[in-house]
Amino acid sequence: MTYRLLIGRLGEFGSTVMLECSTGFYLGVGHRTLRCLANGTWEGSDDPALCKIISCGELPTPPFGTKLGTLTTFGATAIFMCNHGYTLVGSHVRECGADGLWSGAETKCLAGHCDSPDPIVNGHISGDGSSYRDTVVYQCMLGYRLIGTSVRICQQDHRWSGTTPVCVPITCGHPGNPANGRTNGQLSMKIKLDTVDPYYIFHPRCRLGVSLEETRLKATMEELKSWMAELHEDPSKFSEPKFPTECFFLTLHTHHLSILPCCRRYIRRLRAIRELNRTVEELKNSESQWKDSPLASRHREMLKRCKTQLKKLVRAKACADVGLLDENLLRRSLQFYSTVIQLILRMVDPAYPNITLxxxxxxxxxxxxxxxxxxxxxxxxxxFVVQYSPQVLYEPCVQDVVTFLVVFICSQHYIRNPYLIAKLVEVLFVTNPAVQPRTQRFSEMMENHPLSIKHLVPALMKFYTDVEHTGATSEFYDKFTIRYHISTIFKSLWQNIAHHGTFMEEFNSGKQFVRYINMLINDTTFLLDESLESLKRIHEVQEEMKNKEQWDQLPRVCAPLYYFLNQELPAVLQ
Structure with a gap:
C-alpha cells in the first residue's frame, strides 16, 4: 500500500492523502482518504481501507478435460489439458491479470465426428479415423494421377475439408521433334553406368572443381590430400573424360545446387506459414484485451504486416507446389538418384547387385x-518425397534405394559422420507405416530384404548405444530423437516374424543387447529425473509470478522460463 498526496505538504495540518494499492490489489471498505487534523492525528485512520488481492473468479474445468492450478487470485496460473481423443481449442495456459480477468481465450475440448469420406473411383483411401482433426489420404491406382487435394481433415463442423479429388488416366503423348532433329529426353537416364568413370571428380580435368575443403564420406583432409597426390603422380591412371561421365556428374551436382536447396526452402516456407498463422490467430483472439491499450496501434500494425507476409508466402508456396511437387520431376529425380546409388554400391562391392554383408x-x-x-x-x-509426395516411392528403382539404406546402416564404419547414418535411419523411421501409412510397401521391402533380416537388428542396436558417444554432451535431445527413431523401427521389425530369430540371437549372445538395455534404462531414468526437476522449477516460477512487481524486476534471463511455462509446457502436456 502507498499514499498519494492530494492537498498540502505531507504531514502538515490540513494535508490530505489517498491510499493506493499495488498492482493486483484493490481498496476494500473503509476510508480511502486521510486528512491531517489540528490535534496531530489523521482523520479516518481509525478505519482505513485495506488492500485486498484481486480475484478473477473460478475458471471452470472444460468438459472432457482437466485443469492444473486451483488459485484464482492475481498472478495465478491455470493449465488445461484434454482427454485422449479430444483436441484443445483456446488457450493452454491462462493467467489472472490485474484487471480481474483471465488472459487468453476460453478453453474447450472438442471431439468432432465426420461421416465416411466420399469414395474415389480408380483409387483408394488411407486412414480410418473420423474424429476431429483426423486425416484421410486419397491415392490413385497405378496409371492414374490425382487431381485435387490428396489430404482431407475432419473439421469442427463435422465436415471433411476441401472437396473429393478425382483420379484421371495418365497420358503422355509424344513430346514432338525439333526441326531437322529428333527428341532424346532424359539424357542422363540413358547413360549406362559401365561408361561412367567413378574417379572423374578426382581427375585433373574435372569440370566440377570440388574443393578439398568439402567434407568427405570417410577420408580426413590429410588422407584425401595424400591420396590425391599419389593419384596425380601418375597421370596414366586417369582416362580421358568422356561425355557420359561428365553428363552424369554434372547432373548429380545440378541436383545438389538446385533441387535440394528448393526442397529445403519449401520446408522452411511451410514452417514460416505455420508460425505466421499462429501469430495472426493469437493476435485476433486477444484483440479484446489490447484494442483499448496504449499498444493497440502497434499490435494492429503487426497484425497487418503478418497478414501481408502470409499472403506472399502462400502465393510462393502455390508456385512451388506446381513446380517442385510435380510428380514427373520427382520421379525422374528419384530414378537418377537410384543410378547414383548403384554407382556408390559398385564402389563398395564390385559384385553388386549380388552384394554381401x-x-x-x-x-x-x-x-x-x-x-x-x-x-x-x-x-x-x-x-522430402516421403513427406510431400510418398506415391513417388512406388517405382522400380526403389529396390536399389532399400539396398542402399540397409547396406550403409549395417556398415556404419564406412561413413565417418554418425549424424549422416542417423539421417539414413530417419528415412526408415518416416517410411514406417506407423508414421506414414502410404509407404507401407516400401517399409515391407526394407523389412523383408535378405540383408535386412540378418544384419539390420544388430546394426541398429549398435548404433543406438554408439550415438551416445558422438558429438557434445549438450546434444542429448538430438541423440534421444535418434534413439526414438530406432525404437519405433524395432517395434515394427518385431511384428515381422522373419526378424524374430535375429532378435533372439541378440538377446542370447548379449553382444549388443546388454549395452542396448543399459542405455534404454539410462534414458528412462534421465527423463524421469528431468521431469521431476521441471515440475519443481514450474512451481518455483509460479510462486515468483504471484508477486508482479518483483517478477517484472527480474533480469531478462527469466523470460525463457516464462515462455516454457506458457508455450512449451502446454504443448508437451497435450
Whole structure:
C-alpha cells in the first residue's frame, strides 16, 4: 500500500492523502482518504481501507478435460489439458491479470465426428479415423494421377475439408521433334553406368572443381590430400573424360545446387506459414484485451504486416507446389538418384547387385574420398518425397534405394559422420507405416530384404548405444530423437516374424543387447529425473509470478522460463 498526496505538504495540518494499492490489489471498505487534523492525528485512520488481492473468479474445468492450478487470485496460473481423443481449442495456459480477468481465450475440448469420406473411383483411401482433426489420404491406382487435394481433415463442423479429388488416366503423348532433329529426353537416364568413370571428380580435368575443403564420406583432409597426390603422380591412371561421365556428374551436382536447396526452402516456407498463422490467430483472439491499450496501434500494425507476409508466402508456396511437387520431376529425380546409388554400391562391392554383408573391412579409397553430400542428398531427397509426395516411392528403382539404406546402416564404419547414418535411419523411421501409412510397401521391402533380416537388428542396436558417444554432451535431445527413431523401427521389425530369430540371437549372445538395455534404462531414468526437476522449477516460477512487481524486476534471463511455462509446457502436456 502507498499514499498519494492530494492537498498540502505531507504531514502538515490540513494535508490530505489517498491510499493506493499495488498492482493486483484493490481498496476494500473503509476510508480511502486521510486528512491531517489540528490535534496531530489523521482523520479516518481509525478505519482505513485495506488492500485486498484481486480475484478473477473460478475458471471452470472444460468438459472432457482437466485443469492444473486451483488459485484464482492475481498472478495465478491455470493449465488445461484434454482427454485422449479430444483436441484443445483456446488457450493452454491462462493467467489472472490485474484487471480481474483471465488472459487468453476460453478453453474447450472438442471431439468432432465426420461421416465416411466420399469414395474415389480408380483409387483408394488411407486412414480410418473420423474424429476431429483426423486425416484421410486419397491415392490413385497405378496409371492414374490425382487431381485435387490428396489430404482431407475432419473439421469442427463435422465436415471433411476441401472437396473429393478425382483420379484421371495418365497420358503422355509424344513430346514432338525439333526441326531437322529428333527428341532424346532424359539424357542422363540413358547413360549406362559401365561408361561412367567413378574417379572423374578426382581427375585433373574435372569440370566440377570440388574443393578439398568439402567434407568427405570417410577420408580426413590429410588422407584425401595424400591420396590425391599419389593419384596425380601418375597421370596414366586417369582416362580421358568422356561425355557420359561428365553428363552424369554434372547432373548429380545440378541436383545438389538446385533441387535440394528448393526442397529445403519449401520446408522452411511451410514452417514460416505455420508460425505466421499462429501469430495472426493469437493476435485476433486477444484483440479484446489490447484494442483499448496504449499498444493497440502497434499490435494492429503487426497484425497487418503478418497478414501481408502470409499472403506472399502462400502465393510462393502455390508456385512451388506446381513446380517442385510435380510428380514427373520427382520421379525422374528419384530414378537418377537410384543410378547414383548403384554407382556408390559398385564402389563398395564390385559384385553388386549380388552384394554381401559385412563389407570388406578395407574401405576403398575412391569411396572414402567421395563428398559427403553424395549420400546426404539422397537421404534428404527421400525424406522430402516421403513427406510431400510418398506415391513417388512406388517405382522400380526403389529396390536399389532399400539396398542402399540397409547396406550403409549395417556398415556404419564406412561413413565417418554418425549424424549422416542417423539421417539414413530417419528415412526408415518416416517410411514406417506407423508414421506414414502410404509407404507401407516400401517399409515391407526394407523389412523383408535378405540383408535386412540378418544384419539390420544388430546394426541398429549398435548404433543406438554408439550415438551416445558422438558429438557434445549438450546434444542429448538430438541423440534421444535418434534413439526414438530406432525404437519405433524395432517395434515394427518385431511384428515381422522373419526378424524374430535375429532378435533372439541378440538377446542370447548379449553382444549388443546388454549395452542396448543399459542405455534404454539410462534414458528412462534421465527423463524421469528431468521431469521431476521441471515440475519443481514450474512451481518455483509460479510462486515468483504471484508477486508482479518483483517478477517484472527480474533480469531478462527469466523470460525463457516464462515462455516454457506458457508455450512449451502446454504443448508437451497435450
Amino acid at each position: 559385412p563389407l570388406n573391412p578395407e574401405i576403398p579409397k575412391s569411396f572414402a574420398a567421395l563428398p559427403e553430400f553424395y549420400v546426404e542428398d539422397v537421404a534428404e531427397f527421400l525424406l
